[in-house]
Amino acid sequence: MIKMSILVYILMTIIAILMIIIVLLSKKLNYISKTLDEVVKGNLNQRIRLQNHIKPIKGLTININKLIERLQKVFEKNKINEDSIKKMISNISHDLRTPLTSMLGYMELILNDSTLNEWEKRQYIKIVYDKGNHLYNLMEEFFQVSKLESKDIILNIKQINISELVRQNVVAFFNEFKKLNMEAQINIPEKDIFAFGDEKAINRILNNLINNALKYGYEGTIIGINLRENSNYVFIDVWDNGAGIPKEEIDYIFDRLYTVEKSRKLNLKSSGLGLTIVKKLVEAQKGTISVKSNPFEKTEFTFTLNKNLVKIW
Numbered sequence: 429m430i431k432m433s434i435l436v437y438i439l440m441t442i443i444a445i446l447m448i449i450i451v452l453l454s455k456k457l458n459y460i461s462k463t464l465d466e467v468v469k470g471n472l473n474q475r476i477r478l479q480n481h482i483k484p485i486k487g488l489t490i491n492i493n494k495l496i497e498r499l500q501k502v503f504e505k506n507k508i509n510e511d512s513i514k515k516m517i518s519n520i521s522h523d524l525r526t527p528l529t530s531m532l533g534y535m536e537l538i539l540n541d542s543t544l545n546e547w548e549k550r551q552y553i554k555i556v557y558d559k560g561n562h563l564y565n566l567m568e569e570f571f572q573v574s575k576l577e578s579k580d581i582i583l584n585i586k587q588i589n590i591s592e593l594v595r596q597n598v599v600a601f602f603n604e605f606k607k608l609n610m611e612a613q614i615n616i617p618e619k620d621i622f623a624f625g626d627e628k629a630i631n632r633i634l635n636n637l638i639n640n641a642l643k644y645g646y647e648g649t650i651i652g653i654n655l656r657e658n659s660n661y662v663f664i665d666v667w668d669n670g671a672g673i674p675k676e677e678i679d680y681i682f683d684r685l686y687t688v689e690k691s692r693k694l695n696l697k698s699s700g701l702g703l704t705i706v707k708k709l710v711e712a713q714k715g716t717i718s719v720k721s722n723p724f725e726k727t728e729f730t731f732t733l734n735k736n737l738v739k740i741w
């Protein structure tokens with residue numbers, strides 16, 4: 429009889445302990461469910477904070493928190509992308525609207541102002557033509573950037589004589605250097621240097637960097653190009669001793685549509701896409717590009733090309 433009542437007592441105790449565990453567990457699960465409800469509602473700062481010694485629950489809590497953290501990061505990234513798309517659309521519409529408005533203004537003048545003589549009409553038509561050209565180039569650049577971003581561009585990678593390519597680009601700009609009274613300091617080693625890349629892309633990069641040195645470095649006197657190499661890379665520096673790039677803006681100049689405040693004011697027909705395209709072309713050839721600027725001493729862009737065929741090609 430006594431044995432029996434001891435057994436019942438033990439059973440009751442076990443049931444009581446189990447009940448307590450179940451109540452505690454259901455409280456914890458309730459708390460987890462409420463926290464997840466908050467997360468679903470969009471409150472991604474919520475985390476499950478449980479002091480728990482039961483291994484599976486501890487593991488579950490850690491994993492749910494990791495999931496919320498990842499979700500939060502994806503949301504933040506999406507928000508940044510959304511903002512940059514909004515900014516880009518507003519910049520593009522501004523860049524397209526300004527020349528379009530002015531073209532329409534001139535056309536209205538040509539059509540409605542009967543006091544204009546032939547010579548004046550021709551001048552206005554020329555302005556409209558120039559602005560139309562600028563718009564066309566702008567659209568081409570937008571198109572290039574979006575093609576490069578969607579990796580919808582096929583590069584023809586082969587071994588190229590870079591010394592020869594640099595020489596050709598220098599010759600093509602010779603008259604411009606002369607016109608702007610800029611001395612060209614060209615440093616190409618006697619022995620030809622070769623690297624792997626796409627000829628058109630390298631020409632585009634060089635053309636853009638030299639053009640920028642002329643366009644923005646016009647207050648200086650020298651334009652320099654150096655060709656160097658080590659065992660793995662070819663380095664091409666394009667530099668000028670013009671006004672340079674302000675320290676606070678230098679980190680942004682490769683960003684889409686970024687034009688230094690001063691250049692925007694000067695209205696140098698800039699789109700802010702030139703260096704974005706340059707960087708993407710360099711990277712598509714598995715190279716890197718960097719810039720250093722010491723105003724009126726040296727503003728230098730350096731990009732690299734691979735001397736060896738990179739595995740990924």
Ligand code: ADP
Nearest residue numbers: 640641644672687688691698699700701702703
């Ligand atoms: P854009 O199409 O406006 O010329 P880029 O992307 O080529 O734009 O250049 C971005 C900005 O970088 C320009 O607005 C200009 O202010 C600055 N920049 C580029 N090259 C030079 C340089 N050699 N000297 C000074 N500023 C430069």
